[in-house]
Amino acid sequence: MAALIEIERLTKRFGAFTAVDDVSFSVDRGEVVGFLGPNGAGKSTTMKMLAGFVTPSAGTARICGKDVVDDPVAAKRSLGYLPEGAPTYPEMTVTAFLKFVARIRGYRGIEAGERVEDAMDLTQLQGVRLQPIETLSKGFKRRVGLAQALLHDPPVLVLDEPTDGLDPNQKHEVRELIRRMAPDKAILISTHILEEVDAVCTRAIIIAHGKVLADSPPSALAKPGKSLEQVFRDLTARPAEAA
Numbered sequence: 001m002a003a004l005i006e007i008e009r010l011t012k013r014f015g016a017f018t019a020v021d022d023v024s025f026s027v028d029r030g031e032v033v034g035f036l037g038p039n040g041a042g043k044s045t046t047m048k049m050l051a052g053f054v055t056p057s058a059g060t061a062r063i064c065g066k067d068v069v070d071d072p073v074a075a076k077r078s079l080g081y082l083p084e085g086a087p088t089y090p091e092m093t094v095t096a097f098l099k100f101v102a103r104i105r106g107y108r109g110i111e112a113g114e115r116v117e118d119a120m121d122l123t124q125l126q127g128v129r130l131q132p133i134e135t136l137s138k139g140f141k142r143r144v145g146l147a148q149a150l151l152h153d154p155p156v157l158v159l160d161e162p163t164d165g166l167d168p169n170q171k172h173e174v175r176e177l178i179r180r181m182a183p184d185k186a187i188l189i190s191t192h193i194l195e196e197v198d199a200v201c202t203r204a205i206i207i208a209h210g211k212v213l214a215d216s217p218p219s220a221l222a223k224p225g226k227s228l229e230q231v232f233r234d235l236t237a238r239p240a241e242a243a
């Protein structure tokens, strides 16, 4: 069976600048893939192409076999996407925003209410359910973003820095949540936190200057006597020095 995320020779150019350069990889059900790279490496742009927010210059991306450009509605149905930053509609309360998302996802009546409650339970948002999003702390805003990504229980999750801004307890809870969901889903998470890769990822992809430099299980990346952090620095520093 085909992988749930399939990326083939994906490229994005902004004018003369190539942000994502001929990237190919796939993610199977049960895999949690950590997408690592220095600032500006092309992680968010790759994720935005998967989510249909940026149109590729070349190459293809498929979610559950559906091409994100040719069949965007079907591809999005199977995808939960957490963008970087805070959710939009800052003046809405958490509950109103999630009900709005449930409606967009096609849920009505009791089922819509249940989806919202489940998403709030999973991300521990019940305590702030009636608070406007703009009044929440950064970590809570991040969890609202996570709740909208999980609401329709999609088989594919693309999460752009899911633990950014969370305190250590919240980080731990989100990692536990990812671990619990992992067996049934294909999950791609970008992160700058290398310990997160060890904690939750079954595979790590290192990208720099838009190119994939490594793709293997974290344990295979870290060589004897060399931490994942050293391997990351060795791999990603070299092209920058040469540039």
Ligand SMILES: Nc1ncnc2c1ncn2[C@@H]1O[C@H](COP(=O)(O)OP(=O)(O)OP(=O)(O)O)[C@@H](O)[C@H]1O
Pocket: 014, 019, 037, 038, 039, 040, 041, 042, 043, 044, 045, 046
């Ligand atoms: N709309 C755009 N127009 C021009 N350049 C862009 C645009 N979007 C992204 N870029 C550039 O593409 C490169 C890759 O950006 P991207 O946000 O994908 O990196 P990233 O790996 O997610 O970085 P970070 O870890 O800092 O979030 C950067 O140099 C960025 O400035």
